[in-house]
Amino acid sequence: xxxxxxxxxxxxxxxxxxxxxxxxxxxxxxxxxxxxxxxxxxxxxxxxxxxxxxxxxxxxxxxxxxxxxxxxxxxxxxxxxxxxxxxxxxxxxxxxxxxxxxxxxxxxxxxxxxxxxxxxxxxxxxxxxxxxxxxxxxxxxxxxxxxxxxxxxxxxxxxxxxxxxxxxxxxxxxxxxxxxxxxxxxxxxxxxxxxxxxxxxxxxxxxxxxxxxxxxxxxxxxxxxxxxxxxxxxxxxxxxxxxxxxxxxxxxxxxxxxxxxxxxxxxxxxxxxxxxxxxxxxxxxxxxxxxxxxxxxxxxxxxxxxxxxxxxxxxxxxxxxxxxxxxxxxxxxxxxxxxxxxxxxxxxxxxxxxxxxxxxxxxxxxxxxxxxxxxxxxxxxxxxxxxxxxxxxxxxxxxxxxxxxxxxxxxxxxxxxxxxxxxxxxxxxxxxxxxxxxxxxxxxxxxxxxxxxxxxxxxxxxxxxxxxxxxxxxxxxxxxxxxxxxxxxxxxxxxxxxxxxxxxxxxxxxxxxxxxxxxxxxxxxxxxxxxxxxxxxxxxxxxxxxxxxxxxxxxxxxxxxxxxxxxxxxxxxxxxxxxxxxxxxxxxxxxxxxxxxxxxxxxxxxxxxxxxxxxxxxxxxxxxxxxxxxxxxxxxxxxxxxxxxxxxxxxxxxxxxxxxxx
Numbered sequence: 001x002x003x004x005x006x007x008x009x010x011x012x013x014x015x016x017x018x019x020x021x022x023x024x025x026x027x028x029x030x031x032x033x034x035x036x037x038x039x040x041x042x043x044x045x046x047x048x049x050x051x052x053x054x055x056x057x058x059x060x061x062x063x064x065x066x067x068x069x070x071x072x073x074x075x076x077x078x079x080x081x082x083x084x085x086x087x088x089x090x091x092x093x094x095x096x097x098x099x100x101x102x103x104x105x106x107x108x109x110x111x112x113x114x115x116x117x118x119x120x121x122x123x124x125x126x127x128x129x130x131x132x133x134x135x136x137x138x139x140x141x142x143x144x145x146x147x148x149x150x151x152x153x154x155x156x157x158x159x160x161x162x163x164x165x166x167x168x169x170x171x172x173x174x175x176x177x178x179x180x181x182x183x184x185x186x187x188x189x190x191x192x193x194x195x196x197x198x199x200x201x202x203x204x205x206x207x208x209x210x211x212x213x214x215x216x217x218x219x220x221x222x223x224x225x226x227x228x229x230x231x232x233x234x235x236x237x238x239x240x241x242x243x244x245x246x247x248x249x250x251x252x253x254x255x256x257x258x259x260x261x262x263x264x265x266x267x268x269x270x271x272x273x274x275x276x277x278x279x280x281x282x283x284x285x286x287x288x289x290x291x292x293x294x295x296x297x298x299x300x301x302x303x304x305x306x307x308x309x310x311x312x313x314x315x316x317x318x319x320x321x322x323x324x325x326x327x328x329x330x331x332x333x334x335x336x337x338x339x340x341x342x343x344x345x346x347x348x349x350x351x352x353x354x355x356x357x358x359x360x361x362x363x364x365x366x367x368x369x370x371x372x373x374x375x376x377x378x379x380x381x382x383x384x385x386x387x388x389x390x391x392x393x394x395x396x397x398x399x400x401x402x403x404x405x406x407x408x409x410x411x412x413x414x415x416x417x418x419x420x421x422x423x424x425x426x427x428x429x430x431x432x433x434x435x436x437x438x439x440x441x442x443x444x445x446x447x448x449x450x451x452x453x454x455x456x457x458x459x460x461x462x463x464x465x466x467x468x469x470x471x472x473x474x475x476x477x478x479x480x481x482x483x484x485x486x487x488x489x490x491x492x493x494x495x496x497x498x499x500x501x502x503x504x505x506x507x508x509x510x511x512x513x514x515x516x517x518x519x520x521x522x523x524x525x526x527x528x529x530x531x532x533x534x535x536x537x538x539x540x541x542x543x544x545x546x547x548x549x550x551x552x553x554x555x556x557x558x559x560x561x562x563x564x565x566x567x568x569x570x571x572x573x574x575x576x577x578x579x580x581x582x583x584x585x586x587x588x589x590x591x592x593x594x595x596x597x598x599x600x601x602x603x604x605x606x607x608x609x610x611x612x613x614x615x616x617x618x619x620x621x622x623x624x625x626x627x628x629x630x631x632x633x634x635x636x637x638x639x640x641x642x643x644x645x646x647x648x649x650x651x652x653x654x655x656x657x658x659x660x661x662x
Contacts, residue, residue: 009151010159014121016145021104021124028101030237030270032299032364032393041101042109044237047071048095048266049223049530051541054080065526065560066221066539072099075202075220076115083218085193086202087209090222091497092395093267096204099222100124100171107167120163126171128342128391129371132178132185136195139186142372166199173205175341180210223541224264227532233270238277245277252276264543267394271295287469288433289440292400296320299363319359323401325352326360330398331405334434335426341395342369345388365397366390396433403437410438410445416452423452428462429498435462440469458495460484461502474509485510485517493524493539500542511547516579519552520544526557529569536573550577556586557595564597568604574614575606584617600632615641623657 004012025041050072055064067080075081075088090096106114107122116122123140130139141153151159160166170187178185189195191203193213203209208219225233230253231246239245253263253272263269272291275298285291300320329351333340345368349357360366371389392398406426413419428435435453439446446466453463464480484506491503510517527536527544535543553574562570574583587595596618609616609629616627618634625634628643637643638653 004150006155006158006162009155010121010162012148013145013151013156013159016148016151017122018108020144021101021108021122024124025101025105025108028098029364031274032367039237041098041105044233044270045098045102046225046229046233046236046266048225048229049537049541050075051221051223052078052081053219053221066541068528068530068537072102073113073115076200081218081220083216084198084200085191085213085217086200086220087212087217088202088204088220088222089208090204090206091265092206093265094222094224095266096222097126097171098266100169100204103167103169116167119165119167121160121165122167122169123160124169124171127187128172128175128177129369130176130187131372132176132181132187134186134372136186136190160199168196168199168201170201170203173203173209174207221541223537223543225266225269226264226530226535226543229266230263230269230273233266234273237270238273249273249276268396286474287436287440289437289469292396292437296365296400299365319356323356323360323404326356327401327403327405327408330392330400330402331409334398334402334431341398342389342391345390348390361390365393367393399431399434400437403434403441406434406438407442407445410448411442416448419448419452420455423449428453428456428459429496432462432498432501436466436469439466443470446470458499461506462498464506465502468509474513477509478513478515481506481510481513482515485515488519488521489517490521490523491525491538491544493526497540497542500538500540504542504544507547507550508545511545511549514549517547517550519554520547520550521554521556523556524558525555526560527555527570528566529573533569533572534576536570546573546576548578551579552582552584553577553580554584554586558587560587561595562597564600564604567597567600571600571604571609571616572606575608578608580612580614582615582617584619586619596634598634600627602630602632605629605632617641 026038028039028041028044029037030039030044031037047070050069051066052069052075053064054067069075069078075086088096088099101124103114103116104122104124105111107116107119110117123144125139125143129143134142135153137156138153140156141151145151168190170190173179173187173191176187178187181188186195188209188211190201191209191212193216203212231250234246234249235241238249253276263272275295285294297320329343329348333343352360357366361368368388368390370386372386392401409422410419413422426434435449439449446469450463450466450470453459453466461484464477464484467477467480468474470476489503489507491500495503507517507520522536522538524539526539529535530537530543535545537543555570571583574580585596605627613629616629618625618627624637624641626637626641626643627633628635635643636654636657638650638657640648640650640653642649642654644654
């Protein structure tokens, strides 16, 4: 047998990798229950919001701003991202794995403007398939080159070391069985730069690892679909150039404003748009619970309609309505001491029953995946066995089924003390939809949960959203929203994402109901306006749309210098809040010095601000300036805030103000 050189083996491995990646990127499935309709990733991939974390001479995660970039390609090409380690962080369903597959597509097909165009070898591993006892070289052999006997796991190291350039993508750290473990896995060593130290490695995850190489790691986050991305996806992957179909999907989403926050999650917008396109008539949803109930019905209906065996249909109906054991499995997985998101197939089949399991797998709610079963580090590659693990199509599906079990558990509690003991172990800030679904499924249980939430620090705003799930009618929360908006509504940079998202959704509900919003106070959130000019993007990545009933907006920040363009964008956004009377910049002077431009071009000041005489303030340590909307100059004002020439202007008060500034 001819002896192969390292170069020969490298060519064999590269071809094997490309075949493997093609199987993955050609199998995108926008709707789980339509298994016969698969897409190439390049045909459905759309740029969502991508932000990079800029840190100058600091290693603390919170230091430095988050900056929006135009493309996922900038993660690798932007000079500010030069590093050997990158972490792409995003919540479930925001497209982390899709970005990884798009990069694999780019590499396999030699896409000219791809950051991986000149990369010799790309290694893409799904971490949920790995075992902490398996070496990285075994993993590459098993998952990416399993069928070629000419390449052994012992060859992989030599091949990688012979390459001029290598990129490694580790997808889904939050699903790695030994995440944040102390076993010293190869994955852990890579993240801390103790392995592959000179190779570019990018990790995707829902949360940052407890231990990673902070000094040499750049942070990235995906922040979801804005209106532009949604429009692009509909045209690219759903309707093509059919303008009427595009309009139909947009009308469907607009008529379901409660779903707007959910549809910022790319996964759910994708399903919503495909499902709406499939249906002649679309449904109106008043809550996320209603949407999920309808979606599950679609899953089961599709399976029943395709079934040729009439004898199985009664069983299918039973499986759709009776899923007690699956609910227990889901709840135990989410709420156990160590969260479990996948199960061994044989054990799950025994627990659920073969017929039930086959139905839910065929429907697309449960997904199978081959995993290599490694018992110890000495196990040779040839002796490693495979097993089938099962997971929910998405974690929110797991939360949906777990909510039915939570209903049963809450019903069994006899008083508030017992209820508190149960719910204190179920963190709403990590499992918000579990709470929302539970309140929507059982109004009686929801009432008790809402009282519990109101007793928690910062739980009141989330409780209002749970009331909306409970009633299914916006009228049921009007009084709560009115009370909330009658005072300052504060959004702080250190609020949890759940609290920020809950606050934003309530503000947007108030605006749609024309409930006056007294004041929104953005504290250290570093807001900026997106490309559409229709949303303020907060530092957390969440967006605040135009609020027509907002009366005052206060932006408080520290050490942030606004350019003329950034200030003009905020003025333009504010002008579209048609009830706005005052806009206030409360900037603390720091290292950057004077933070707002000295003057603003008059052409940058929207005419509607002038016609409504909106007062724009600049609050500084030593006094208050007001923007003259006619000249673009910051000017001193009298104690009532009037400028010279305005009705009610007090000359004596104005002179005193000038003296203070001087």
